[in-house]
Amino acid sequence: xxxxxxxxxxAAVTAVVLAAVLVVRFVVIPASYFSTKLxxxxxxxxxxxxxxxFAGVLACRECHEEQFDAKxxxxxxxxxxxxxxxxxxxxxxxxxxxxxxxxxxxxxCPVCHAxxxxxxxxxxxxxxxxxxxxxPCITCHNPHDPVPPEVPHECSACHAQIARTKAxxxxxxxxxxxCHTASEQHKVAPRSALPTKxxxxxxxxxxxxxxxxxxxxxxxxxxxxxxxxxxWQCHYPHQPEGME
Amino acid sequence: MxxxxxxxxxxxxxxxxxxxxxxARQAEAAGPGKPKPAKPDAEPDMGLGDYQPADxxxxxxxxxxxxxxxxxxxxxxxxxxxxxxxxxxFRTWVERYRVMHDGEARxxxxxxxxxxxxxxxxxxxxxxxxxVPKLCNQCAHPxxxxxxPVGATFSTRxxxxxxxxxxxxxxxxxxxxxxxxxxxxxxxxxxxxxxxFCYHRITRGLLPACVExxxxxxxxxxxxxxxxxxxxxxxxxxxxxxxxxxxxTEPKVYYAQLDGEVR
Numbered sequence: 001x002x003x004x005x006x007x008x009x010x011a012a013v014t015a016v017v018l019a020a021v022l023v024v025r026f027v028v029i030p031a032s033y034f035s036t037k038l039x040x041x042x043x044x045x046x047x048x049x050x051x052x053x054f055a056g057v058l059a060c061r062e063c064h065e066e067q068f069d070a071k072x073x074x075x076x077x078x079x080x081x082x083x084x085x086x087x088x089x090x091x092x093x094x095x096x097x098x099x100x101x102x103x104x105x106x107x108x109c110p111v112c113h114a115x116x117x118x119x120x121x122x123x124x125x126x127x128x129x130x131x132x133x134x135x136p137c138i139t140c141h142n143p144h145d146p147v148p149p150e151v152p153h154e155c156s157a158c159h160a161q162i163a164r165t166k167a168x169x170x171x172x173x174x175x176x177x178x179c180h181t182a183s184e185q186h187k188v189a190p191r192s193a194l195p196t197k198x199x200x201x202x203x204x205x206x207x208x209x210x211x212x213x214x215x216x217x218x219x220x221x222x223x224x225x226x227x228x229x230x231x232w233q234c235h236y237p238h239q240p241e242g243m244e
Numbered sequence: 245m246x247x248x249x250x251x252x253x254x255x256x257x258x259x260x261x262x263x264x265x266x267x268a269r270q271a272e273a274a275g276p277g278k279p280k281p282a283k284p285d286a287e288p289d290m291g292l293g294d295y296q297p298a299d300x301x302x303x304x305x306x307x308x309x310x311x312x313x314x315x316x317x318x319x320x321x322x323x324x325x326x327x328x329x330x331x332x333x334f335r336t337w338v339e340r341y342r343v344m345h346d347g348e349a350r351x352x353x354x355x356x357x358x359x360x361x362x363x364x365x366x367x368x369x370x371x372x373x374x375x376v377p378k379l380c381n382q383c384a385h386p387x388x389x390x391x392x393p394v395g396a397t398f399s400t401r402x403x404x405x406x407x408x409x410x411x412x413x414x415x416x417x418x419x420x421x422x423x424x425x426x427x428x429x430x431x432x433x434x435x436x437x438x439x440x441f442c443y444h445r446i447t448r449g450l451l452p453a454c455v456e457x458x459x460x461x462x463x464x465x466x467x468x469x470x471x472x473x474x475x476x477x478x479x480x481x482x483x484x485x486x487x488x489x490x491x492x493t494e495p496k497v498y499y500a501q502l503d504g505e506v507r
Contacts, residue, residue, distance in 0.1 A: 043408035
């Protein structure tokens with residue numbers, strides 16, 4: 001096998017250049033020049049040094065033990081303080097001058113509790129337009145230990161119009177549950193578990209029949225008054241004295 | 245100096261320089277009281293204190309049935325990480341999925357327009373609907389790291405993919421490569437940016453901001469190396485799915501009750 005002169009010379013030059021490149025790359029230039037460790041360590045250092053803006057629940061607990069205990073057995077026990085009060089690391093560092101935000105209006109609570117079909121079933125949701133319009137949520141619900149309010153507040157949350165009418169009537173002091181029985185299921189699925197309504201003249205007669213125990217209620221003789229009509233065919237129970 | 249002299253000089257200069265450097269190093273190492281230069285294979289200082297990155301391997305669990313789509317996570321993330329306030333810049337965000345009766349899945353990002361949230365009325369055509377929080381999946385085999393032409397994005401020992409803002413040239417290859425759309429281009433610094441699992445918080449023993457503020461515990465953060473961590477318990481108690489498993493990116497964000505329609 002015989003190579004022409006020019007090929008051999010070219011091969012020799014190529015070999016020399018290749019050897020030189022390899023020597024420069026692996027011997028002359030120190031390994032640290034190619035190492036990514038230093039610049040990555042600097043990137044990590046910068047990342048780690050960034051300031052924290054959420055202090056964390058444990059930091060809040062150090063001073064606000066009382067609120068923490070109130071919250072710890074309620075429905076909001078797993079809601080961190082800073083979920084509602086906003087990032088408060090600055091407040092934790094300097095409690096006197098920096099005060100965290102406290103939502104008190106109606107805009108904040110519906111962020112979680114407004115009705116949305118995509119929310120999981122059973123999560124407490126309301127319709128903000130119908131549910132006690134214009135009232136701040138905190139007038140009825142304690143945000144640190146939210147419990148559903150009692151009757152009649154509870155009923156008026158959805159049946160606001162009836163509640164307002166009744167509040168001005170002579171039945172104002174009667175609770176909704178005096179005449180209606182609503183199951184727990186009614187609060188979750190109102191249309192599938194309807195509350196009861198009085199069915200007979202005798203139900204109203206418990207207070208309004210002559211000889212009934214209640215001394216304040218006006219009395220009628222059930223046998224003579226109104227013939228066969230049911231009471232609520234003439235008297236609207238939520239405003240029995242009628243419109244003036 | 246002519247060309248021939250210059251080339252001769254260069255041939256001598258390079259090995260001579262190397263020889264001088266070696267001599268200087270040996271003299272320095274032999275000198276008493278002087279700190280030895282850092283070896284290239286030693287771990288440089290990262291400002292982590294006692295924290296050992298090699299002892300951890302972080303991941304996040306997301307329970308879809310618990311997410312109420314309140315968007316607290318996305319807002320907390322913006323507050324914690326200095327993400328631009330305009331919509332379309334998110335390190336984490338929440339999507340609403342609506343699967344219709346004809347099988348079509350409609351997706352919208354509820355983090356984009358807070359005013360439109362809650363306006364959605366009952367729709368008879370919807371078969372099922374739910375929220376899916378999303379963020380960088382911190383893949384064990386991250387495509388974004390593979391494509392970065394300058395090595396600016398990298399995986400740390402504890403399994404978090406970080407970006408070196410000083411190296412990033414803003415070429416946006418990583419944004420294209422991410423199959424989860426988790427990266428965005430920060431126009432203020434002209435670099436790519438994405439979720440870091442709040443690396444500055446987790447190395448101090450705090451939870452990531454989104455996990456901290458989640459009111460329903462839909463997000464769970466933990467260390468997969470520790471058997472006692474909440475995330476390992478979460479993986480044990482739930483059927484776990486990851487996004488786009490066919491891409492073999494090995495995401496470390498684990499979803500419980502993941503619907504087949506979620507992409």
